[in-house]
Amino acid sequence: MLRNPRALAGLAASLALCAAAPAHAEPYPAKPxxxxxxxxxxxxxxxxxxxxxxxxxxxxxxxxxxxxxxxxxxxxxxxxxxxxxxxxxxxxxxxxxxxxxxxxxxxxxxxxxxxxxxxxxxxxxVPNVLVVNPAFPARSMAELISMAKARPDYYRFASAGNGTLNHLLGEMLNSMAGIKLEHVPYKGVAPALNDVLGNQVPMAFASLPSVLPHIKAGKVRALGVSSARRSPFAPDIPAIGETVPGYSGxxxxxxxxxxxxxxxxxxxxxxxxxxxxxxxxxxxxxxxxxxxxxxxxxxxxxxxxxxxxxxxxxxxxxxxxxxx
CATH class of the missing domain: 3.40.190.150 (Bordetella uptake gene, domain 1)
Structure with missing residues (x-):
């Protein structure tokens, strides 16, 4: 029998640790x-x-x-x-x-x-793509930039709302290309794209998957993708960065x-x-x-x-x- 107080205290501490420790650690993940x-x-x-x-x-x-x-x-x-x-x-x-x-x-x-x-x-x-209504004169990013420089604040671009990615992509284009496209916010990308299709506003940024069917059908024309390089899903569309060096988003x-x-x-x-x-x-x-x-x-x-x-x-x- 243990009579030493220190030994008894050590035994009690050991037993407490054993009681607190799980029998085994469950491998992750053990539940959904x-x-x-x-x-x-x-x-x-x-x-x-x-x-x-x-x-x-x-x-x-x-x-x-x-x-x-x-x-x-x-x-x-x-x-x-x-x-x-x-x-x-x-x-x-x-x-x-x-x-x-x-x-x-x-x-x-x-x-x-x-x-x-x-x-x-x-x-x-997922890249965004800048699309324009087929009636819009510009057929490339270079032509768009040239037109926008000649008439600041004249051409408009639609977005899904203030602060959305497709809004900020337009603002980044303004900054990096030295142009001033006027921002028109909508409540979502669908109504913004609908007004581009209806030629109520000439252009918008939209995700490539959402707008690719319209591009293929000729309902809109793609000027450039926002990725640093061309998308493998639409290799014929130039990257905006090919015209505006460093542009990527x-x-x-x-x-x-x-x-x-x-x-x-x-x-x-x-x-x-x-x-x-x-x-x-x-x-x-x-x-x-x-x-x-x-x-x-x-x-x-x-x-x-x-x-x-x-x-x-x-x-x-x-x-x-x-x-x-």
């Missing part, structure tokens, strides 16, 4: 994973998220469930994800306009895109975990996502939606986010765009 999409169903991010979630479900052996939490330009769902337990069971699949533009666009943003999240990997990019979709997620969990997610994006079956499904696979390390994704935040902050400031 929630993938928050802070945009509405049916949009680019939602489509990409559901394709990726289905693939990850098979690879991880647990269901990855997409949950849409739209509102306030993505701020509502992003805030929800930021406040979740950092255990790898709540992920955020979001787009660059929410994560990289909103911090400059809104006076108060209920999350910090850098401090609240762990970058897992970029997933895909894609919509990207990427996966984040909550800041503080265990390193081994984040690494497993990154490795699994990398394997998924290397699979031809998933790449083909994404390509069918006009999304080009990006992939990359968490470090590369972090650098992309910070670079885009800096770039769009300057465009937002120069344009004077503000949502609230």
């Amino acid at each position: 994973i929630q993938m928050v999409v802070p945009q509405a169903p049916g949009g680019t991010n939602d489509i990409v998220a559901r394709l990726v979630a289905a693939d990850l479900s098979q690879r991880l052996g647990q269901q990855v469930v997409v949950e849409n939490r739209p509102g306030a330009g993505g701020n509502i769902g992003t805030q929800y994800a930021a406040r979740a337990t950092p255990d790898g069971y709540t992920l955020l699949m979001t787009i660059s306009s929410t994560q990289a533009i909103n911090p400059s666009l809104y006076r108060q943003v209920p999350f910090d895109p850098v401090k609240d999240f762990e970058p897992i990997a970029p997933v895909a990019s 894609d919509l990207w979709v990427g996966l984040f975990a909550v800041k503080g997620t265990p390193r081994e969990v984040s690494q497993k997610l990154a490795q699994t996502l990398h394997a998924a994006l290397a699979d031809k079956a998933l790449r083909d499904k994404l390509a069918a939606q006009g999304a080009e696979v990006l992939d990359g390390t968490p470090q590369q994704f972090s650098a992309l986010l910070k670079s885009d935040m800096d770039k769009w902050a300057k465009i937002v400031k120069s344009s004077g765009a503000q949502v609230d």
Whole structure:
């Protein structure tokens, strides 16, 4: 029998530790994973998220469930994800306009895109394309720029609303090309594009997947894509950067975990996502939606986010765009 008080105290402490420690650590994931999409169903991010979630479900052996939490330009769902337990069971699949533009666009943003999240990997990019009504005289970016320089504030471009990506792409073109196109905001890309089709406004930026059928049907004419290089889905359309050096602005979709997620969990997610994006079956499904696979390390994704935040902050400031 132990009589020594110190020995008794040591035994008690050991027993307490044994009681507190689990018999074994469960391998991740041990239950379904929630993938928050802070945009509405049916949009680019939602489509990409559901394709990726289905693939990850098979690879991880647990269901990855997409949950849409739209509102306030993505701020509502992003805030929800930021406040979740950092255990790898709540992920955020979001787009660059929410994560990289909103911090400059809104006076108060209920999350910090850098401090609240762990970058897992970029997933895909979707370029915008500048389209004009077929009756518009310019048949190239060079011709448009020449016309706009000759008549500042005369030509108009439509967007899905103040501060949206297609608005800021127009403002970036104004700044980098030394022109002044007048901005006409709409409540969504569909009514903006409808007025371009009806020749109520001559031009607009729109995502390539949404406008490609109209281009092929000859209902609009494409002058240039917003990506740094031509899109593999429409190689005949020049990149705007071929005329305006340095011009580039894609919509990207990427996966984040909550800041503080265990390193081994984040690494497993990154490795699994990398394997998924290397699979031809998933790449083909994404390509069918006009999304080009990006992939990359968490470090590369972090650098992309910070670079885009800096770039769009300057465009937002120069344009004077503000949502609230």
